Amino acid sequence: MKIAVKGVIPVLCLFMAMPLLRAQNNNSSTVRTGVVGSTNNTSSSSISVRAKSLYEKEAISPADIPWMRVxxxxxxxxxEENMPLYYPEEPTENQENLFRLxxxxxxxxxxxxxEYLDxxxxxxxxxxxxxxxxLDKFHILYEEKEGRTSKSTRYIVNESDVPSNEVLSYYIREKWIFDQRNxxxxxxxxAICPILHRVGDFGGDAMTYPMFWIKYDDLRPYMAQxxxxxxxxxxxxxxxxxxYFKMRMxxxxxxxxxxxxxxxxxxxYDTAEKQDSARAGIEKQLQNFENSLWVKSPAPVEQASKDTDKKTTTASSGQNATEKEVKSSVRSSRGTTTSRSSVKSGSSKSVKSKSSRSSSSKSAPIRSVRRTR
Structure with missing residues (x-):
């Protein structure tokens, strides 16, 4: 019996330790995968389901959108503002342009x-x-390989065959939405659409070819990394x-x-001037619509009234300043200021006052304070 017990105990211990060994193996593989992904952002683009869920937005109900413009x-x-989407032309260790991504x-x-449906x-x-x-439509070279199953096929495009230098513009489709919830x-x-600028076989100006649309929500988790x-x-x-896109840079x-x-x-519109005027009108309509959503708070109204009060006080102070200048110009030699009636009367009154003073001086007797012997 002792021998049988001794033989059973190691087997039981090994059986109990199996889940712990499996957990350790799973943890070690997860850590290795994370390290490999962090060393090279370009080669590793795998995103977990949880990471994707962080960028998922709840769809707005049509009942909450009374106004929208596409x-x-x-x-x-x-x-210059759009160059971050084009450079670098060739991928580096941790960076690649948008089309290569x-x-x-x-x-x-x-x-x-x-499909691009215009x-x-x-x-x-x-x-x-x-x-x-x-790939066939836009003449992009690729290598075809069979997958693990007969139905799955892999298409491999070399970095030198990606026509990133010919994608010189993008179309974006945006919605301006009034959400009545907030x-x-x-x-x-x-959505985003890359535009291919390609010169024909006989030269000349480059022709533009809209390639395809990519939903922004599908691309966003990878662009965020x-x-x-x-x-x-x-x-x-x-x-x-x-x-870059969220901040509208x-x-x-x-x-x-x-x-x-x-x-x-x-x-x-047949002319470039009319097209520019139409663009400016659309931008102004969006701005006016946003400004008309809110009633001005009392603070800006009070500030506007203060500004008007300042203007009125400045105008009145200007009038007072002119009156002071007029008064200062009519000061007498003794430093006293004459009244408005004296200013309006003119020089005739001043002559009369002088004559009256002279006449009064002649009529008054002059007495000497010295004694005469």
Whole structure:
């Protein structure tokens, strides 16, 4: 019996220790994965479900949106404010431009591209683009590899084959929404479209080709992990791509708004001056709508009344100053100020006063204080 007990005890101890060993192995693998991901931000773009949930927003009910306007903007990457989306042209250890990030996520099947329909964008499964068709359409070289199963296929695009130097502009589709839950006007970027600027075989001016739409909410978790350089004078990377768009650090020109005829500003107005005037009018309408949402608080009203009081006191002080100047100019030789009646009477009264003084001096006798013998 003793021998049997001795043989059973090690087996029981080993069986009880198995869950602890498994937990240690799982913890060690998690730590290794985290270390590898932190060393190279460009190669590791895996985001957990919990991290994605941090960037998910609750959809606003249509009943809470009594007013909305959809605006399309064009971002020219040659402008200084938009250059952070283009540089660096070649990926570095911990940084890559926006188009390379989009292409890498597409080839890894982490985001979905939707067809560009020129103002009739519908982000449903019906308009999802096949990755192979997308690469063939824009003549992007790729390598096709079979996956673990016969149905899955991987498309690998080398870094040198990504046409990031030809993507010189972007379209963004944004919604200006009045949310009556908080009585505020907010701008929400809904989708981003890279624009390919490509010269034909016979040269000439570059032609623009809108490629596809990417939903901003799908791209946002990955953009929030990519830090960028936004200032030439300060080389510290303080902002991410998500901060760049959320803080509206870009310079976007309105080229279209949703309208009944589905026409752009270039189609509606024949000259550049009229198009610029229409853009300024749209921006002013948005600003006026936001300003008209709130009733001015008493503080600005009181400040405005104080400003008017200051203006009136300044005007009255100016009048007093002119009167003082007039009075100071009519001072007598003894330093006393004459009255207004004396000023209006003129020099005739002064002559009379002098004559009266002279006559009074002649009539009065002059007596000597010296004794005469």
């Amino acid at each position: 605006i399309y903007r064009s971002l020219d990457l040659k402008e 989009i292409m890498r996520l597409l080839t890894e099947n982490k985001i979905v591209a939707y 103002g009739r964008e519908v982000f449903t499964d019906q308009y999802k683009m096949n990755l192979k068709d997308l 009585s505020g006007l907010t701008s929400v970027i809904e 990519q830090y960028i350089l936004t200032n030439n004078e300060n080389n510290v990377q303080n902002y991410t791509y998500d901060d 870009f310079e976007g020109k309105i080229y279209k708004t949703t309208n009944l005829r589905n026409m752009s500003l270039m189609q509606l």
